[in-house]
Amino acid sequence: MSSKQVYILDTTLRDGQQSPGAGMSFEDNLQYAELAHKLRIDILEAGFPSASNTDFAIVNQISKNMAAINSAMRISALCQLREEQVIRTMEALAPSLAIGKARIHIYVPVDPELMPASLGKFAEDKPAIITTTYRLIKMMADAGFEVEFSPEGYSRQRENFDFVTDLIRNAVKAGATTINCPDTIGGASQYQGEEYFVHKMAKHKQIIETEFPDKDIIWSMHCHNDFGTALDNSLYGVFSGVARQIEGCINGVGERAGNVSLEQCIMVIRQFGHGAHLPEKYHTNIDISHLKEISDFIAERMLPRQPHSPVVGKNSASHTSGGHINAILKNPLAYQPFDPRDIGSEITFVFGPLSGSNHAQQIIHKFKYRCDDNEKVAVTQSIKDFYADRRKGVTDEELLQAYKYYRSPIKLEHLTYAKEDGGKTRVTFHGEFFAEKDLVIDYQGRGSALSALNKAVNNHLANTTVVDYNSHSKGSTVDALCISSIIIDVNGNRYNGQAEDEDIEISALKAFIDAVNNAYIETNFRV
Structure with missing residues (x-):
């Protein structure tokens, strides 16, 4: 059975930087784009050009930089359903358009609670919203841009299913090739039964495929993590055969509790995307050897990363238990679900109260000092006694200091x-x-x-x-x-x-x- 590619849209520079305190400098934005290119991200959502002159300049410069190296990565930018924003966004992405790698991501709210709060009186005129959606998307598509359309608040559309159907229908008719169905408020779960938004996506997908059999539409997941369900929702959309694109952020940064973590999505697809129980096989084109590098960049320049973060956290490949370490020293994958070296990381050991003599001996030997098998237990106990109050563990250098104290005449x-x-x-x-x-x-x-x-x-x-x-x-x-x-x-x-x-x-x-x-x-x- 052939494997289908799951496209990865990275919105770290857009949705990620909408998180309080997460904004990066102009140069950091440009450097992140270079890392995303190395990672082989499919689509980089570089920002919101209409937000400010600086945001315009960031998107435009990233577009220029990626066009200059003829990057295969598409550059996308977000805009609202406003003609002046569409024009401004088209200008920002002009360098990418010249090499056929430009996408505009346009959205309009469909959540009954969000619509009046966001659109004001315009929310009451649904036919006008549909007409404007068609007109602006056609303007972008006719100019040569790829267009992605998002019914914002899709997961909470409630009684607006038919309205959303008309919106998506007209977006596709106008030239949109990607339909993104976001869980904007991060409140969706499979436990909702028929109200679960992925089931509604499946219905909308079936309608569009029936009405437009000649169009190849990519359906996309964009999930927030307010209930911790973003990963499950994103992968359910893919593995159930509905979606072919996932949108998220490195390290799961983003508004409120964050977006889905891209590194988790990528590694789960890699690990489970070929399962016999799946209707189809799935893969990404991501070069995972750069995952740790780009994650570290975001942890340093945007928001701190928890040590226990899955896949890329400091503790994800660190061990302190004596039993674990003994096994890992013989087989690196004994207590790891994947080889950390695959993502540019490595297995490390933290010496602590539960560590064994093999661990201490390994560290001492690393520094090129003697610790024979017949003495390693005594040496290890002396090190633990030296740091009796250090329950959280010691560094290798600190362990060596205790070893030297033990050896001191x-x-x-x-x-x-x-x-x-x-x-x-x-x-x-x-x-x-x-x-x-x-x-x-x-x-x-x-x-x-x-x-x-x-x-x-x-x-x-x-x-x-x-x-x-x-x-x-x-x-x-x-x-x-x-x-x-x-x-x-x-x-x-x-x-x-x-x-x-x-x-x-x-x-x-x-x-x-x-x-x-x-x-x-x-x-x-x-x-």
């Missing part, structure tokens, strides 16, 4: 120093010091507490010398902290350490300990 709890008469310096150390614990270090002669500590370290890590160190205050007040940096040499190799304290001498001692720990770890545990 010196684990300082408290440190004091004193200079006695006769040139003697005493350092009192509390904590683990290689194989010792809680020791007192005496140093006789010229030098400071740092000399005393250096002497003690050489008993365990021979040939350790201080090459350079400096200290400076953190801030300009009298009680500012002191930051110390130190470089040591161990058998010809140099290692850095850094620390801070209220006392300049203590900060230097802590920095020295940090450098010694680094030297020991790099020498003994670096792969």
